[in-house]
Amino acid sequence: MMILFNYLVFPGFLFSGVVGLIASWIDRKVTARVQWRVGPPWYQNFVDFLKLMGKEVTLPRGDKATFLFAPFLGLISITLVATIIGKLFINPAESFIGDLIVVLYLLIIPAIAIILGASASSNPLASIGVSREMKLVLAYELPFILAIATVIIKASTTIKLGEIVTYQLNNGAILGSVSGLIAFIVAILCMQAKLGLVPFDASEAEQEIMAGVFIEYSGFLLAIFKLMKSMLLYVMPLFLISLFWAANISIYSLLGKYVLLLVIVILVKNTSPRLRIDQALKFFWGPITALAVIAVVLALLGK
Amino acid sequence: MSLKLKALTKSLWVFHLCVGGSCNNCDIEILDLLTPRYDVERFGIMLVGSIRHADMLLVTGSLTYKAAARAKRLYEQMPKPGIVVAVGSCALGRGIFKDGYNTPCPLDELIPVDVYIPGCPPKPEAMIAGIVKLVEKFRGGK
Numbered sequence: 424m425m426i427l428f429n430y431l432v433f434p435g436f437l438f439s440g441v442v443g444l445i446a447s448w449i450d451r452k453v454t455a456r457v458q459w460r461v462g463p464p465w466y467q468n469f470v471d472f473l474k475l476m477g478k479e480v481t482l483p484r485g486d487k488a489t490f491l492f493a494p495f496l497g498l499i500s501i502t503l504v505a506t507i508i509g510k511l512f513i514n515p516a517e518s519f520i521g522d523l524i525v526v527l528y529l530l531i532i533p534a535i536a537i538i539l540g541a542s543a544s545s546n547p548l549a550s551i552g553v554s555r556e557m558k559l560v561l562a563y564e565l566p567f568i569l570a571i572a573t574v575i576i577k578a579s580t581t582i583k584l585g586e587i588v589t590y591q592l593n594n595g596a597i598l599g600s601v602s603g604l605i606a607f608i609v610a611i612l613c614m615q616a617k618l619g620l621v622p623f624d625a626s627e628a629e630q631e632i633m634a635g636v637f638i639e640y641s642g643f644l645l646a647i648f649k650l651m652k653s654m655l656l657y658v659m660p661l662f663l664i665s666l667f668w669a670a671n672i673s674i675y676s677l678l679g680k681y682v683l684l685l686v687i688v689i690l691v692k693n694t695s696p697r698l699r700i701d702q703a704l705k706f707f708w709g710p711i712t713a714l715a716v717i718a719v720v721l722a723l724l725g726k
Numbered sequence: 727m728s729l730k731l732k733a734l735t736k737s738l739w740v741f742h743l744c745v746g747g748s749c750n751n752c753d754i755e756i757l758d759l760l761t762p763r764y765d766v767e768r769f770g771i772m773l774v775g776s777i778r779h780a781d782m783l784l785v786t787g788s789l790t791y792k793a794a795a796r797a798k799r800l801y802e803q804m805p806k807p808g809i810v811v812a813v814g815s816c817a818l819g820r821g822i823f824k825d826g827y828n829t830p831c832p833l834d835e836l837i838p839v840d841v842y843i844p845g846c847p848p849k850p851e852a853m854i855a856g857i858v859k860l861v862e863k864f865r866g867g868k
Contacts, residue, residue, distance in 0.1 A: 451767075455768075460762045460767065461767075461768045463770055470733050473730075473733040474730075474733040474736075474781070477734070477807075478805045478806075479806050480805070633775040634775035638775075638776040638778065640778065641778040641779065641805040645779060
């Protein structure tokens with residue numbers, strides 16, 4: 424029963440949903456402030472969710488079963504990741520061998536859910552968004568995994584998240600070393616792409632392809648997708664903190680580090696133009712992968 | 727007022743549609759609403775790219791033959807409950823193009839319009855006043 428409580432309430436669905444929606448509000452408010460506007464009130468994302476639940480759902484001509492199922496696939500997997508990362512910070516000793524690999528696989532599933540759902544909507548603009556999303560996933564997964572390989576090497580070759588956290592509690596944060604710092608910068612850029620934020624949001628480009636991947640979604644299905652994106656905004660910085668910056672995991676320190684990472688992501692989002700998909704591919708497979716390889720080599724040399 | 731309508735009035739997502747013959751002045755004034763001076767995002771109003779995400783269809787320009795079929799289809803694609811707002815005297819009743827060769831009928835003979843905002847072009851304050859009247863109408867009795 425404890426597992427069900429963890430999955431559904433804390434730190435699973437309810438907790439990560441609420442914190443994710445508030446993190447999305449922080450995003451909108453900081454964006455507004457940077458543009459010298461006032462911005463929406465704190466309950467705006469909750470009201471948006473309620474309003475979307477009350478709207479009519481339209482099913483497209485394509486495959487209706489996949490269209491209905493895709494948002495829930497994304498939501499289930501991101502809730503699992505939120506539960507694993509939440510329990511990791513509560514008690515690092517309870518993690519199992521290989522849970523780092525499980526989290527990496529589960530974090531790809533939201534992108535796959537978006538691809539499935541947009542393909543099932545049989546809209547040509549959505550298919551452009553799908554092809555861009557697939558290329559983007561190929562682009563950022565490679566340096567992301569190389570950055571995580573740096574962490575694995577530095578934490579005395581373990582693939583257990585709990586052991587990575589306890590290694591940092593005893594020996595200082597991984598981003599204190601040169602290889603760790605380079606890998607952290609690579610990981611922040613890959614996080615920006617995974618969250619689908621400018622400069623890497625070519626798949627949901629609003630002005631270009633009219634909401635791209637989400638063009639046919641309406642009503643509660645759109646609400647589930649937006650909730651999934653908000654929960655991703657909550658989980659990804661926490662995952663990065665657990666890998667690179669877990670020297671002090673008290674609640675205040677975690678909150679401070681999380682807000683700092685969030686503000687970095689939002690400021691990069693507000694000061695960058697959007698990259699074309701081929702520019703994004705060249706960016707991730709060129710300079711960023713080279714940086715990640717340098718980080719791995721430095722970690723192997725012991726720095 | 728039910729919870730559904732209350733949430734709708736606090737979070738209106740707008741799809742901007744310019745039918746056919748328009749000088750784009752109303753479109754520029756609508757864009758002004760999103761700039762820091764008037765900033766309608768603090769009321770929850772957001773511009774969306776897809777008609778399936780929209781609650782409000784903001785129509786400018788006078789209706790033309792080519793755009794008529796498309797405007798009707800867009801109205802049917804908007805998920806209900808939805809609101810149609812006609813901005814500018816061209817959208818109200820074809821304005822100065824009333825006797826034109828390519829304007830078949832006023833907009834509200836094609837799709838049901840809820841809010842009319844007159845002006846050529848209407849000032850952003852007039853548009854905000856129109857939205858406030860709409861919210862008052864919802865609170866009053868629907």
